[in-house]
Amino acid sequence: MKSRTINKLLVANRGEIALRIIRSARVLGIKTVAVYSEADVGAAHVAAADEARLIGPPDPANSYLNLDAIIAAAQTTKADAIHPGYGFLSERPEFARATEAHGMMFVGPPAGVMAALGDKIAARRIAIDSGVPVVPGVGTGDLATARKFAASAGFPVLVKAAAGGGGRGMRVVNDAAGFAAALEAAAREAQAAFGDGRVFLEKYLARPRHIEIQIFGDHHGTIVALGERECSIQRRHQKLIEESPAPGLPSSMRDRMTEAALKLARAAGYRNAGTAEFLVAGDNFYFLEINARLQVEHPVTELRFGCDLVAEQLRIASGERVAEPSAPRGCAIECRINAEDAAHDFRPAIGRVIKLNLPAGPGVRIDTHLGVGAEVSPYYDSLIAKLICYGSDREQARARMGAALGEFSLVGINNTAAFLRDVVASAAFARGDLSTRFLEENFPHWTAAGDDLNAALIAAALIAGGILDGARPVVGSVTPNGARNDAGGACMRTPWTELAGFELWGRR
Amino acid sequence: MKLKLVGNTRTIEVEIVARDGAIVRTRIDGIDVIAELEPLADGAAILGIDGRRIRIAGARTRNSILVVAGPASFEFAPVEGRTGASRHGLAAPEVTAPMPGKILKLLVAEGDRVEHGQALAVLEAMKMETTLYAESAAIVKKIRVGAGDMVDHGVVIIEFSPAPADPSMSESTAPDA
Numbered sequence: 001m002k003s004r005t006i007n008k009l010l011v012a013n014r015g016e017i018a019l020r021i022i023r024s025a026r027v028l029g030i031k032t033v034a035v036y037s038e039a040d041v042g043a044a045h046v047a048a049a050d051e052a053r054l055i056g057p058p059d060p061a062n063s064y065l066n067l068d069a070i071i072a073a074a075q076t077t078k079a080d081a082i083h084p085g086y087g088f089l090s091e092r093p094e095f096a097r098a099t100e101a102h103g104m105m106f107v108g109p110p111a112g113v114m115a116a117l118g119d120k121i122a123a124r125r126i127a128i129d130s131g132v133p134v135v136p137g138v139g140t141g142d143l144a145t146a147r148k149f150a151a152s153a154g155f156p157v158l159v160k161a162a163a164g165g166g167g168r169g170m171r172v173v174n175d176a177a178g179f180a181a182a183l184e185a186a187a188r189e190a191q192a193a194f195g196d197g198r199v200f201l202e203k204y205l206a207r208p209r210h211i212e213i214q215i216f217g218d219h220h221g222t223i224v225a226l227g228e229r230e231c232s233i234q235r236r237h238q239k240l241i242e243e244s245p246a247p248g249l250p251s252s253m254r255d256r257m258t259e260a261a262l263k264l265a266r267a268a269g270y271r272n273a274g275t276a277e278f279l280v281a282g283d284n285f286y287f288l289e290i291n292a293r294l295q296v297e298h299p300v301t302e303l304r305f306g307c308d309l310v311a312e313q314l315r316i317a318s319g320e321r322v323a324e325p326s327a328p329r330g331c332a333i334e335c336r337i338n339a340e341d342a343a344h345d346f347r348p349a350i351g352r353v354i355k356l357n358l359p360a361g362p363g364v365r366i367d368t369h370l371g372v373g374a375e376v377s378p379y380y381d382s383l384i385a386k387l388i389c390y391g392s393d394r395e396q397a398r399a400r401m402g403a404a405l406g407e408f409s410l411v412g413i414n415n416t417a418a419f420l421r422d423v424v425a426s427a428a429f430a431r432g433d434l435s436t437r438f439l440e441e442n443f444p445h446w447t448a449a450g451d452d453l454n455a456a457l458i459a460a461a462l463i464a465g466g467i468l469d470g471a472r473p474v475v476g477s478v479t480p481n482g483a484r485n486d487a488g489g490a491c492m493r494t495p496w497t498e499l500a501g502f503e504l505w506g507r508r
Numbered sequence: 509m510k511l512k513l514v515g516n517t518r519t520i521e522v523e524i525v526a527r528d529g530a531i532v533r534t535r536i537d538g539i540d541v542i543a544e545l546e547p548l549a550d551g552a553a554i555l556g557i558d559g560r561r562i563r564i565a566g567a568r569t570r571n572s573i574l575v576v577a578g579p580a581s582f583e584f585a586p587v588e589g590r591t592g593a594s595r596h597g598l599a600a601p602e603v604t605a606p607m608p609g610k611i612l613k614l615l616v617a618e619g620d621r622v623e624h625g626q627a628l629a630v631l632e633a634m635k636m637e638t639t640l641y642a643e644s645a646a647i648v649k650k651i652r653v654g655a656g657d658m659v660d661h662g663v664v665i666i667e668f669s670p671a672p673a674d675p676s677m678s679e680s681t682a683p684d685a
Contacts, residue, residue: 344515354567418580448580455577459564469551
């Protein structure tokens with residue numbers, strides 16, 4: 001294929017990943033276009049791009065999932081390529097197809113490959129045909145077939161969305177009684193999240209590890225693998241901590257998994273970045289799915305291989321050959337800090353960043369779109385920062401992660417940083433004794449340490465008494481289109497509109 | 509002052525008893541806690557407590573105080589002397605939306621008796637389904653929303669009236685006179 005240069009890239013995403021893609025594009029001399037919803041007026045990715053286009057209201061169905069609005073934004077800004085990021089439209093073949101149909105490059109696999117792999121039922125079939133082991137299951141959520149499968153394989157079984165990802169539309173069913181309800185709930189969640197309510201079933205493995213292989217293919221038929229990532233620390237099928245290498249994974253096993261991933265990628269005619277996910281139980285591994293996009297946890301691979309996967313995606317999209325990976329070194333761990341209340345069943349939290357202290361230091365990287373005044377709204381997912389630490393070995397990476405999480409301080413939005421700190425510090429994590437049940441087994445009911453609670457109570461009393469600063473910074477509030485971004489309410493007000501509060505609670 | 513950890517029913521009493529320079533004497537649920545306060549340039553402070561130095565910072569919002577102690581984040585709601593509903597054995601006279609979202613399903617009807625921990629409604633927010641549960645036994649007096657409605661944070665979803673005492677229940681569960 002003839003190389004085509006990317007001059008201007010539209011980033012069809014938001015949050016940390018949009019910012020991260022814009023940064024790599026800028027370094028390559030590529031101009032960038034951000035798109036944003038009304039809830040993201042003034043967001044970091046909008047500020048970072050060379051141009052920005054409003055694409056719709058906060059509801060993602062009408063903005064970040066609005067294919068026509070995004071293609072139109074790319075056309076009017078004369079972008080010649082689109083990067084979909086992860087989530088949203090990233091695994092929609094029709095988005096890749098529409099991008100190409102309008103004469104632009106899609107930074108990802110071809111639409112046909114995406115259609116085959118993005119459908120988890122079809123992907124299972126490709127794996128079976130390639131001789132790659134899959135988890136026992138059936139490719140339908142039909143109640144009669146489901147009952148028959150459960151009767152032969154035994155409970156628990158896992159209901160999964162054919163179009164799923166990130167744990168949405170997924171349900172564990174422990175007995176026949178809850179079956180119909182679980183199928184219905186999974187289908188409804190899948191329909192709402194992906195516009196595709198088809199579900200299928202897999203045997204639920206007891207204590208598997210989740211290990212995945214990063215792959216990269218180019219237009220010239222070369223496919224390479226860039227090591228593995230262990231993503232076993234999950235809550236409700238949402239990954240929370242990822243690391244590479246997978247602790248204690250025998251190299252023979254790694255080789256077999258790498259081989260299987262390459263075989264699948266070749267069978268599918270894969271191009272650009274992708275990830276083959278496996279469950280590992282004892283000496284066996286089972287193919288789960290290929291995620292046909294950049295993964296949230298890709299920085300773990302970047303730190304070990306000393307590369308920039310987004311830059312590599314852009315090079316490959318423009319027709320260049322995939323670079324031969326260098327030898328991996330050391331260990332990298334990523335923690336996903338979410339806007340959730342870890343002490344109360346991980347209830348989603350929203351709000352505005354009032355005060356923020358981000359960690360730094362050797363081997364510490366943080367990918368976040370947060371800054372003072374940034375808002376976490378209820379419309380999008382709860383990931384607010386990714387903290388990635390590199391060490392020459394796992395112990396150093398783990399120690400750096402513990403120290404970095406200790407430095408993270410965010411006033412305004414409840415978040416999971418303290419929970420992650422405790423997980424990383426735990427003996428079970430230190431031993432590398434990992435499975436997807438890790439959190440259930442080791443942290444079934446986490447609460448903050450007594451000292452932290454006492455310090456927080458004293459802080460609250462000091463703020464109420466006017467001894468400690470409890471004022472909120474004044475944040476600008478008028479959007480370019482004249483609408484007031486009002487969801488944060490009180491945080492937008494100034495002392496001049498709230499004189500009483502100012503006098504009562506301000507610093508003395 | 510009395511504080512409730514948001515999301516939790518437990519109330520904790522915290523008092524600043526005295527300040528002597530950097531030394532702050534406090535009482536938390538009747539237990540004396542002595543801390544050393546060192547203000548920082550950015551409005552935060554270091555609190556020395558039990559030999560640990562913990563960075564604290566916070567802010568007031570309309571109806572709560574947001575605080576961090578190191579990386580741990582907390583939201584406290586000041587508790588006024590509450591009477592009324594709680595005197596009748598209701599943990600809360602109503603269920604409100606804990607966050608903005610869409611009502612997916614209502615699992616109870618007006619007039620139903622619900623038990624502590626019973627699922628009441630399913631709310632979709634941040635692309636996840638959240639089930640709302642009853643905090644105590646009660647009678648569903650009024651349902652103020654319909655399935656499919658978008659609700660804002662704090663909007664009342666269900667109103668309760670106290671459940672009549674169940675004669676079959678043992679003495680120990682009846683409220684003391």
